[in-house]
Amino acid sequence: MTNTVALNKLVIIGVGLIGGSFAQALRSAGLARHIVGIGRSQQNMQCAVEIGVIDEIASDIACALHQADLVFLAMPVGQTGYIMEKMAPHLRANTIITDAGSTKQDVIAMARHHLPMQSRHHFVPGHPIAGAEQSGVQAAQPSLYLDKHVILTPLSETSTDSVERVRHLWQACGAQVSLMSADEHDQVLAATSHLPHILAFTLMNHLNHGTQQPENMLRFAGSGFRDFTRIASSSPEMWRDICLANRATLLEQIDAYQEELNSLRELLKKRDGEALKQAFSQARKIREQWLRTRSNS
Numbered sequence: 001m002t003n004t005v006a007l008n009k010l011v012i013i014g015v016g017l018i019g020g021s022f023a024q025a026l027r028s029a030g031l032a033r034h035i036v037g038i039g040r041s042q043q044n045m046q047c048a049v050e051i052g053v054i055d056e057i058a059s060d061i062a063c064a065l066h067q068a069d070l071v072f073l074a075m076p077v078g079q080t081g082y083i084m085e086k087m088a089p090h091l092r093a094n095t096i097i098t099d100a101g102s103t104k105q106d107v108i109a110m111a112r113h114h115l116p117m118q119s120r121h122h123f124v125p126g127h128p129i130a131g132a133e134q135s136g137v138q139a140a141q142p143s144l145y146l147d148k149h150v151i152l153t154p155l156s157e158t159s160t161d162s163v164e165r166v167r168h169l170w171q172a173c174g175a176q177v178s179l180m181s182a183d184e185h186d187q188v189l190a191a192t193s194h195l196p197h198i199l200a201f202t203l204m205n206h207l208n209h210g211t212q213q214p215e216n217m218l219r220f221a222g223s224g225f226r227d228f229t230r231i232a233s234s235s236p237e238m239w240r241d242i243c244l245a246n247r248a249t250l251l252e253q254i255d256a257y258q259e260e261l262n263s264l265r266e267l268l269k270k271r272d273g274e275a276l277k278q279a280f281s282q283a284r285k286i287r288e289q290w291l292r293t294r295s296n297s
């Protein structure tokens with residue numbers, strides 16, 4: 001199978017926003033001939049067929065994996081162990097397995113535990129840094145990965161051919177692919193994705209715990225509040241699983257953030273306007289630099 005040949009059978013396990021968008025993007029690129037889905041919600045799976053994201057709903061994992069060229073795991077990361085255990089006896093020797101999980105060390109640990117060495121040669125852990133606060137196949141869109149980063153964290157035993165095949169498929173979806181260790185991935189994403197989601201969720205809950213009715217305050221919330229809290233509309237199941245999977249690193253991030261908040265609190269308590277202005281200027285500068293590098297890339 002060379003990199004430019006279409007997959008005869010692509011299997012998506014968990015046909016939601018991420019799995020559905022991958023299926024749509026590969027179909028648009030002419031790289032997936034037959035797409036089979038397997039899921040937990042019958043209603044979502046029926047919808048996936050009706051809107052043409054998948055061609056067929058598999059009745060079970062064994063049927064899904066029969067003659068599969070590539071399996072894309074796109075269910076919440078907490079489901080990985082259960083799914084890999086069910087897949088293991090039905091995998092053929094050269095089926096490529098990849099995933100979209102937001103955490104990587106836990107997914108790799110599950111693969112090492114459940115997949116035989118022969119299948120691990122073809123296992124390419126991955127993570128598209130693209131998404132939305134909406135869930136389910138109806139939110140899927142073929143352009144979701146256009147100009148977005150995808151991080152691959154191969155195992156030492158993953159074959160170069162499998163990595164290159166998966167890299168090429170993501171590039172065909174319009175993404176820019178990077179390789180990284182799973183440990184570095186989980187550190188970086190804890191700071192840039194997992195902590196921000198916790199902050200958005202806790203800010204919404206914080207409003208609920210005050211003396212005022214939340215509806216009264218939210219009536220006058222503006223676009224700043226809306227931008228900051230958009231991600232608090234994300235799937236609670238998905239985020240429970242991510243937080244538990246990256247728990248140790250996330251606990252460190254929460255502690256470090258709490259220290260940052262405490263130093264700002266001290267400046268405010270002391271009415272130190274100059275230091276406050278400096279802290280805000282530094283934050284603005286860092287964000288503007290980040291936006292400039294994004295627009296140049």
Ligand SMILES: NC(=O)c1ccc[n+]([C@@H]2O[C@H](COP(=O)([O-])OP(=O)(O)OC[C@H]3O[C@@H](n4cnc5c(N)ncnc54)[C@H](O)[C@@H]3O)[C@@H](O)[C@H]2O)c1
Pocket residue numbers: 013014015016017018019038039040041044074075076077079082083100101102103127128129130131132133134135136137235238242
């Ligand atoms: N949403 C994002 O922004 C985003 C971005 C990058 C990666 N991810 C990762 O991608 C994965 C999917 O996220 P999503 O946003 O597409 O979620 P989603 O809720 O839209 O889709 C997940 C689908 O998996 C199905 N599912 C759950 N358990 C299953 C099981 N045991 N067997 C088969 N199907 C099962 C659900 O019914 C659902 O349809 C998650 O691991 C998430 O961490 C999400």
Ligand SMILES: O=C(O)C(=O)C[C@]1(C(=O)O)C=C[C@@H](O)C=C1
Pocket residue numbers: 101102128129130131132133192193194231234
């Ligand atoms: O845009 C959003 O709504 C997202 O939350 C996307 C986002 C992110 O944090 O950037 C969320 C989880 C991922 O694993 C990757 C991307």
